[in-house]
Amino acid sequence: QVSLESNDPSEGTITQKILTIPANSTQATTTLQPRNDKISDGDQTIEITASAAGFVGSVASVKIRNTDPSFYSFSDPSTPIIEDFEGFEGNQSLAAWSDGGLTWVGFDDGSSGLIGARSYQDALGILTPSEAVFQTSFRNSSEQSIPALKIEFEAQHWRRFTNGSEDRLQMSLLKDGKQIAIPELDFQPSTVGQNGQLSPFVTQLKSAYFRNLNLNSGDEFALQIKVIPGAPSDSASSDIFINEFHYDNSGSDVGEFIEVVVGPAFVGALSSAVVHLYNGNNGRSYGSSFALDEFTPGSSNTPGLPALYFKEISGIQNGSPDGIALEIDGVVREFLSYEGTFTANDGIAAGMTSRTVGVAQGPNTPAGQQSISRIGSGRVAEDFEWAIQPGSHTPGEINMGQSFGASPEPQGLGIDNLVITPLKDQDGDQIPDQEELKNGTNPALADSDQDGQDDYFETFLTGTNPLSGSSRFRPNLSFEQGMVQVTFPSLSGRFYEIETSDDLENWTSEPGLTGTGKGMTLSFPPHDSQFFRISISLLE
Numbered sequence: 124q125v126s127l128e129s130n131d132p133s134e135g136t137i138t139q140k141i142l143t144i145p146a147n148s149t150q151a152t153t154t155l156q157p158r159n160d161k162i163s164d165g166d167q168t169i170e171i172t173a174s175a176a177g178f179v180g181s182v183a184s185v186k187i188r189n190t191d192p193s194f195y196s197f198s199d200p201s202t203p204i205i206e207d208f209e210g211f212e213g214n215q216s217l218a219a220w221s222d223g224g225l226t227w228v229g230f231d232d233g234s235s236g237l238i239g240a241r242s243y244q245d246a247l248g249i250l251t252p253s254e255a256v257f258q259t260s261f262r263n264s265s266e267q268s269i270p271a272l273k274i275e276f277e278a279q280h281w282r283r284f285t286n287g288s289e290d291r292l293q294m295s296l297l298k299d300g301k302q303i304a305i306p307e308l309d310f311q312p313s314t315v316g317q318n319g320q321l322s323p324f325v326t327q328l329k330s331a332y333f334r335n336l337n338l339n340s341g342d343e344f345a346l347q348i349k350v351i352p353g354a355p356s357d358s359a360s361s362d363i364f365i366n367e368f369h370y371d372n373s374g375s376d377v378g379e380f381i382e383v384v385v386g387p388a389f390v391g392a393l394s395s396a397v398v399h400l401y402n403g404n405n406g407r408s409y410g411s412s413f414a415l416d417e418f419t420p421g422s423s424n425t426p427g428l429p430a431l432y433f434k435e436i437s438g439i440q441n442g443s444p445d446g447i448a449l450e451i452d453g454v455v456r457e458f459l460s461y462e463g464t465f466t467a468n469d470g471i472a473a474g475m476t477s478r479t480v481g482v483a484q485g486p487n488t489p490a491g492q493q494s495i496s497r498i499g500s501g502r503v504a505e506d507f508e509w510a511i512q513p514g515s516h517t518p519g520e521i522n523m524g525q526s527f528g529a530s531p532e533p534q535g536l537g538i539d540n541l542v543i544t545p546l547k548d549q550d551g552d553q554i555p556d557q558e559e560l561k562n563g564t565n566p567a568l569a570d571s572d573q574d575g576q577d578d579y580f581e582t583f584l585t586g587t588n589p590l591s592g593s594s595r596f597r598p599n600l601s602f603e604q605g606m607v608q609v610t611f612p613s614l615s616g617r618f619y620e621i622e623t624s625d626d627l628e629n630w631t632s633e634p635g636l637t638g639t640g641k642g643m644t645l646s647f648p649p650h651d652s653q654f655f656r657i658s659i660s661l662l663e
């Protein structure tokens with residue numbers, strides 16, 4: 124028997140690790156199954172070690188080609204494209220998607236409040252206080268045209284900030300230089316209810332038909348998913364974050380401290396927030412941990428406003444690099460470092476890579492001066508920037524250049540099980556066959572009730588019944604007060620273009636009208652012969 128082991132099973136899995144070589148034979152066969160990790164990480168080389176009792180082992184290098192595509196392809200116009208994000212670890216951009224430069228924070232079960240994109244339980248998870256855009260492309264690689272699509276996905280709300288930002292997901296399609304919104308796919312979760320990680324998470328199946336696509340062989344379109352931050356439903360913040368600290372100065376270090384901000388909407392115990400110190404050289408925590416109820420409250424703390432707490436901590440290490448982790452209810456809220464970044468090897472932040480504050484103190488820093496501080500305006504940690512604060516330290520006080528404004532706390536949103544299904548339209552009426560079957564109209568007949576108005580016109584432009592010949596769009600002509608009056612019902616979201624003619628050959632356009640949902644009347648001077656026609660379109 125020969126045993127096989129890979130040094131990196133995450134890149135390739137050996138389907139049969141123990142092989143039995145038959146008598147009088149020198150070989151046995153297994154397969155190596157590459158893993159589709161959905162990221163563009165280039166070709167990878169792994170080592171396969173073969174060993175057997177009584178024999179000298181052998182190692183073979185195997186190169187695994189990166190086959191994660193940069194776009195999705197319809198090779199068969201009858202087969203849907205399914206993206207379930209299975210196997211995506213959330214550490215870097217998806218190969219087929221642009222993400223606008225959001226930070227990737229890895230895998231998350233909903234317990235992390237870190238701002239950025241992630242793999243939320245093998246779905247695309249997003250938590251951001253600012254607008255974020257994800258976009259991917261689809262190509263028709265088949266020989267047939269694709270007239271229409273059905274787009275489906277599972278919208279998720281996996282982390283809630285109660286009374287926080289009323290964020291929403293918006294999806295649109297881009298083709299031939301035009302961006303077309305698909306409002307049926309919008310998703311805006313409630314900000315009322317359980318705060319923090321949602322278990323079970325809230326899910327909503329979104330579905331829409333995209334008609335009149337006409338995607339010819341070789342053509343492409345893009346699908347864009349946008350996270351749009353909303354206004355806060357309440358101005359109070361529940362965030363907790365590190366706001367100021369000092370670790371190094373000229374001569375012997377004096378007055379080392381850490382300051383923490385607690386939002387006025389925080390309802391937990393101060394003891395649930397704990398500060399941990401980390402040595403960047405070995406990635407291990409050092410010294411004691413400090414719960415927030417051991418900190419001193421700021422002298423100017425005011426009910427209804429963010430509160431500041433500080434603690435002098437002697438022996439905070441001097442960097443190159445070192446770090447500080449802030450834990451809230453057993454979950455790391457921040458893992459910061461100074462003078463570089465590193466990965467924690469133990470404690471609450473084990474396995475996490477720190478985020479550098481980007482500024483540092485040193486042996487020339489005057490004692491009692493130039494602390495590392497957050498500046499700017501906002502409510503949550505990510506609203507502020509790190510800077511060296513000029514002048515004296517301000518433990519327990521708002522930093523110079525800092526104000527607490529009304530930036531809302533974001534919701535944790537997710538997208539999973541995206542299905543793009545190409546559809547047929549055999550009667551060419553701009554309504555996919557699948558949708559016609561659902562509506563009860565005839566997919567082989569453009570005008571199901573044979574009333575002279577096709578199914579698309581009745582279903583989407585006039586709101587009449589495409590299955591009843593007596594239900595038609597009928598303008599009314601009358602003569603009142605010396606004028607010819609044209610009256611017709613209108614729908615909101617429609618644009619009405621009226622044309623006049625006296626010979627049915629030459630037509631004159633009148634100013635168009637936007638539908639109001641009520642009847643509309645236009646008046647014209649009378650002539651010996653007058654004809655009118657009305658064209659209706661959807662407002663873009």
